[in-house]
Structure formats: C-alpha cells, structure tokens
Amino acid sequence: MLNKTIESISRVDGLWTLPDGISTDEWAAEVRRLKEEKNALILAHNYQLPEIQDIADHTGDSLALSRIAAETDADVIVFCGVHFMAETAKILSPEKTVLIPDANAGCSLADSLTADELREWKAEHPGAVVVSYVNTTADVKALTDICCTSSNAVDVVASLPEDQEVLFGPDQFLGAHVRRETGRDNIHVWAGECHVHAGISGQELSQQAHDNPTADLFIHPECGCANSAIYLAGEGIVEPERVKMLSTGDMISQAKSTNQSTVLVATEVGMLHQLRQANPEVDFRAVNDRAACTYMKMITPAALLRCLALGEDEVTVDEETAAAARRSVERMIAIGNPGSGE
Ligand code: SF4
Numbered sequence: 001m002l003n004k005t006i007e008s009i010s011r012v013d014g015l016w017t018l019p020d021g022i023s024t025d026e027w028a029a030e031v032r033r034l035k036e037e038k039n040a041l042i043l044a045h046n047y048q049l050p051e052i053q054d055i056a057d058h059t060g061d062s063l064a065l066s067r068i069a070a071e072t073d074a075d076v077i078v079f080c081g082v083h084f085m086a087e088t089a090k091i092l093s094p095e096k097t098v099l100i101p102d103a104n105a106g107c108s109l110a111d112s113l114t115a116d117e118l119r120e121w122k123a124e125h126p127g128a129v130v131v132s133y134v135n136t137t138a139d140v141k142a143l144t145d146i147c148c149t150s151s152n153a154v155d156v157v158a159s160l161p162e163d164q165e166v167l168f169g170p171d172q173f174l175g176a177h178v179r180r181e182t183g184r185d186n187i188h189v190w191a192g193e194c195h196v197h198a199g200i201s202g203q204e205l206s207q208q209a210h211d212n213p214t215a216d217l218f219i220h221p222e223c224g225c226a227n228s229a230i231y232l233a234g235e236g237i238v239e240p241e242r243v244k245m246l247s248t249g250d251m252i253s254q255a256k257s258t259n260q261s262t263v264l265v266a267t268e269v270g271m272l273h274q275l276r277q278a279n280p281e282v283d284f285r286a287v288n289d290r291a292a293c294t295y296m297k298m299i300t301p302a303a304l305l306r307c308l309a310l311g312e313d314e315v316t317v318d319e320e321t322a323a324a325a326r327r328s329v330e331r332m333i334a335i336g337n338p339g340s341g342e
Helices: 002-008 024-038 050-055 062-071 083-092 115-124 138-142 153-158 172-182 202-211 226-234 248-257 271-278 301-310 319-335
Strands: 010-012 015-017 040-045 058-060 076-080 097-099 129-133 146-148 166-169 187-189 216-219 243-245 262-266 283-286
Touching: 002 301, 015 301, 024 040, 024 050, 024 301, 040 050, 040 062, 050 271, 050 301, 058 062, 062 076, 062 083, 076 083, 076 301, 083 097, 083 138, 083 319, 115 138, 115 166, 129 153, 138 319, 146 153, 146 319, 153 166, 153 172, 153 319, 166 172, 172 187, 172 226, 202 216, 202 226, 202 262, 216 226, 216 248, 226 243, 248 271, 262 271, 271 283
Parallel strands: 040 058, 040 076, 076 097, 129 146, 129 166, 166 187, 216 243, 216 262, 262 283
Antiparallel strands: 010 015
16 A cells, blocks of 8 residues: 555645545554654654644754754654755764655745855955854855854854954844844845745734734744834834744743733744644734745655655765864854754
C-alpha cells in the first residue's frame, strides 16, 4: 500500500499532493512508521500547516529548531520550514542528513539580499560590520560578520563600538526597529522585506486596535505595521504597555502568561495554531487573516510523506561556506540571548 501511495503522490498546482482516499490517520501512521525506520526527527516551524505542526517532534522558531537539530542523536533531520532554515540546521549539524520536504520552499526576505549584492554593498562601505538577520541564505551568512534574530538584533548592534559603521540586512522593518532602539545614525539598512509581513498594514492594525480597545498587540518586528504600532503607542492611541514587539518564540511565552481575554497578532497566520494551544482561554486574532506564507505552506502532508519515504530533498552546504556561515551564527550566540528568529 505504501509503495502505491508514494508512486501516486504528484504535483498539483505546484504542491505535492496525496492521491484520493488516503485518510489523515493512515497518513499519520505511515509518517510515524517511516520516522522510526529512518531514525528521523521531524522539526516544524510555527508557520507550518496545523497537521504538520501536530505530527512534528518539535515545533518552534528557526533558530531554536536548528539548535535542537544540532543536539539530537537522530540520523536524519526533516526540517519542515523554508530552505534557508534547513540550511541553518545543516550549517550547525554538518555531519547529519538534513532533508526538506520541498526544496522549492523559498523565502522572499532571504531572496531580497543575494551574496553578489552583499559583496557589492560591502565594497561600497569598507570597514563596516555586516549584521544579518537569520532569514538569509548560507552564502549571505558566510559573508556576514554577526547574525542576529529579531529577539537580539538590538543587543547585537548595541554590542558594537558606537562609532562602528554597520550594514544591516536584509529586513528594512527590523532594521528600522534596531536604528530606533539604538539611536545610532551609522546603520545602513538594506531595503528588503518579506511580502507576507510587509502586507500587514498599519491601517489594519489601527482599525483592529480601535475595535478591540483592551486587547494586547503581539507584533513581529518584521511587520509592515511595526512602525505604526510604535506610532500608535507614542501618540497615546493605544497604551504603550499593550504593544509587544516579539519574536515568534517570545510570542508563545507571552501567550502563556497573558491575562488579556483578546490578543491581536501581527505575523503569519500559522502562528495562531501554536498560540491557541499555548493558552486556549485567550481569543487570539490575526491582524490580517490573509497573511499566509505560500512558501511555508508548500510543506504539505504529501511532501512530508514523500520526503521520509524517498529521502528527498536533501539540503547541502559546501564545507567552506558552512564554516564561514557557522562563525557568524556562533558570534551571535556568544553575545548572548540568541532568543529566536522568525
Ligand atoms: S513569512 Fe516571509 S520571511 Fe517568513 S518564510 Fe515566508 S516569505 Fe520568508
């Protein structure tokens, strides 16, 4: 039955799709059986489809999952997320086999700064220190001095001498947040963005904050609405203590301890599944319920089953690039509080 099922998995509208007649229970049983057989560990990012999150061994943000991958004694890591995340797991665990269920799962933010563009930018600013958000390819990490997450971006830049010129990329909204928080004017920010987060507008946030006057606001600093949230708090339109700029990992921690009955969430909608599980008493509402990442949703149940059965798609990073990229990630960890990324 398994061989027939695997052979019948096909791409429909670009997504790996199961043949008709396979129930969720049958799919889940096959995934678990193959996982045992291959001594594999399944990791799922917070933006994955609910069924993928539910069958994973661990769910979390990109950096936390990569660190779990580095510590496990499983032979195979199946990273259910986008390609740069699986690459980061491979960089931190070069001796393990790292698979992604669909290698076409890219990231508009990581794509917004290529290695060639970064080389040119560095040449224009000799002597500048490059700080890159973890949403970057291995090639870009290899050209980076220090990586950062949304939790520690401010700390990483603040750890540099005040007169040190900084190139910050690729996310312009996170860069603006860092510039505001550090008060530095020697940070050059790359004009990249994630199309999903940039699509969560200040207008939607203002309207929802107005309609839900007691709700807390959980905002990912990559969001297009991040500046609006700071503005709303600064103008007294919402109380500053209601506005919480949080990485996805920190959102889960805050969800468990909040005493609000309603929380407005400004990030990719897959996050709501984890937040509702973390605290079922709270009404978590998306600021923009259309903010879904099509790349994340390429990791379908069929893609995961095919990946485990065939050992595809394998993620590789050449040794030289991996070593340089690892240095930039380890420098970040040495500064402390790596927290979490997206
Ligand atoms: S939500 Fe944006 S930053 Fe995250 S994986 Fe999708 S495109 Fe990339």
